[in-house]
Amino acid sequence: MKKPGRLVLLVCLAAACRVNEAPKPPAVVRTAPAAAPTAIPEPVLGYIDESNKGLPADGGLIRRRLIGEPGTLNAVLQSGLPEQQVLQYLSRNLLDFDSRMNLVAGLAERYEVTPGGREVRLTLRADAVWEDGSPVTSRDAVFTIRRIVDPAVPSPLFKPVFETLASVEATGPRSFVAKFREPDAAHAMAFVLPLLPEKRYAGKNFLKARENRAPVSDGPYRFVSWKAQDSLVLERNPRYFGPRPHFDRVVFRILPENSVAYQAVLTGDLDETSIDESLKQQAARDPEYGRCCRAVEYYNLDYSYIALNSRAPFFSDARVRRAVTMLLDRGSIVRNLYRGSARIISGPWAPDSPAYDASISPLPFDPAGAAKLLDEAGWKDTNGNGTRDRAGREFEFELLVSAGSNIGRQIDEMLSAELARVGVKARVRPLEWASFVERIDGGNFEAASLAWSASDPNPDPFPYWHSSQWPPRGLNSGYYGNPEADRLMEEARREMKEEARVRIYHRLHAIFRDDAPAVFVTNASAKYAFRREIGGLVTSPLGFSGIWPGPIGWWRSGGAPR
């Protein structure tokens, strides 16, 4: 077994992370200059960086959309996307990702991972202050991290990354050290973490403090107001230590319906919204949209897959799992369901993840080959009823899908039709989200259509595919287990050298393709509609909100600020 590398990662980062100095992402595709008013814009694929393009105008406000009401504005308690979108403006993280997915300085001006990967030492910036003027200290950091690991505090977003934390102690007014029980090359990523002001929470019930709905800012904006189920308003924080952001105010409107949000961008009630494939098609046909708006489209790290439960009698055999993969026509999914804006994947990562080995080709769509594999595995139609069987058991299973996922359902129907042709019955069963997740997390399913959503670029497959993570303990819901894969996953966590770790992931990738613990389907593009006036967009595999400065670097070009 390979010893963990004795490499000291000592990264000193430039103290000032300028809003307009984001490094260029790979494969930069610059957007075309503002097209003639009547032209229907072409969707931009690939990554865009407009941070140095055009003339930034200061002032005015931006109207952004939230898909739902945030449950809290306490950074530790946050659980969903709306909270993350708002908090990005209010709370700087200790560390951030740039658009190339590198860790860069935030509230912490430097960090250091000790040899063996068990300790992370961070030093805070001297000029970081809360909006009341008091400095951001290591006491705040220690307080925040101790709240996260407190069993009486629900912190679904951060608990997993601090699961093996042994201790966190201040070593000076601006420095602290976090020690972990297990080595992990990715421990530093846990510190993409906003802080809470210890003093303001002293003597209060952490779960119910007033600050949870009117947070104290150390970021570029500060909180102004929150109307339940309607809107949130932020304004520029004059005490912010970093460069002055462009907008005076940020208004978030809470708007649950996608089609209405799209219309709101047309009328200028909103400056941006995410859209789905059908709205993208609608936009392409609408000349009015072309005059006021543009589509922004890029690939992130999310992907879809169909989990196959190894505990189901059919899917314990890798040949059967491979056969199911070979019966899903992923080329047709890309062409017909996504109109070209998706990529077929052959393992549990998106193609832009460093772990993804592009040389590992996906299993082909091959119904004849799949039928042969099923025969080999002993699933044959012995009783002549049209359905394959083995030892008296018919090959019939339930394929679960979240009721909210239209594309997931279409993919399942395609698979079910193809399975029927080779004598396997799959019943597609849509379930409401909470019931669906309960079945998945409990490992109580035969097959299920899932989407994997990345919150950071850490490609570690351990929580999802290691045999120690079977339900109810972890998220390996399909009970996948392969001793060789287990060993490699453990090794990758301990390997501190980036290149060597990527090589391990590539070996794992080949195993996952052949073992087919799931049908890996596609990595589809994320799609947004933007008002043409909004400039300074930078996209990345982590989306807008997953990188710094992300939306904080945007501005409204041309014309008076509203």
Added chain:
Amino acid sequence: MAGPDRVVAVRGRPAVIRYVVRRLLLAVPTLAGIVVLVFCLLHLAPGSPVSALGAESGRRVSGRAAIEMRRLYGLDRPLPERFGKWISRVVRLDLGESFVDRRPVGERIREALPYTLTLNGLALFLTLAIAIPLGVEAGGRPESVFDRISGAALFALYSTPSFWAALLLQTLFSVKLRWLPLYGVSSDPEAAGMPGLLDRLAHLALPVVCLTYGSLAFYARLVRAGVAEARSADYVLAARARGLSRREALWKHAFRNALLPLITLLGLVLPGLLSGSVIIERIFAWPGLGRLYFDSILSRDYPVVLALSLIGAVATLAVTLAADIAYAVADPRVRDGTGP
């Protein structure tokens, strides 16, 4: 006339009181039954506040975090114990705290209630203001051209799905013509005084229309049926014979009689004012009770769902009780148990 009436009322009073007491006592087990049923349905339904997290982001909660959260919400306790805790708070008029934002449930409901009451109240008012004249006019001349055309039009509206109509109206009035705001309750920044009021009314226009048009047929046809039946009754003919115009005879005599079933129906509809329309409130981003209820069910926010169900049950029981009592006062056969 007054003398014998009073005698009946005085003699009837003990019977009415006995009846009211009996009905009130009956309402208690009914309410208890509803509460137990809703509590059990909700807690035994698949899914939990933990599994409901991440509906927007698609993220799942890891094993250890899930166990801690279940303990925190008290979901690791047996069902009877959870029910006991909840009901003992409810009898002290404490509806508990939301699992989602940890604020008192009462506070969340108080925030949303005025929006739903305004929207539904206006829609009901507008419905009646249009449906009653239409119904009286159509009932006054059954099978006339007006009756047939209005009937056909009302049924066409009745069968138009409101989410579809809402999107069409938004496209026309908000996107193409720019006359009305697309969604929300007010513009940002909010104006004060008269312009502010007009702005709020403009925001109400489309959702009120969407809630109104579908229920027009229901009320208009009810009124029409009553008026059509009453118009040939002796007292209406007598009124005409006394020299009243057709219109006066219809409104003052025929319609008054047709009003009784309408009032009964309205009584049953009133608790619905509290429930809100999920679809319309979502499309117009209206911060009302319908959306709160729907979101709370999706996120398995048990305290909020239970509180809203309880309020709905109490309102419905109160209205049916009031209607029963009113019948009893009006009709001795009901209170004597010899009813028709």
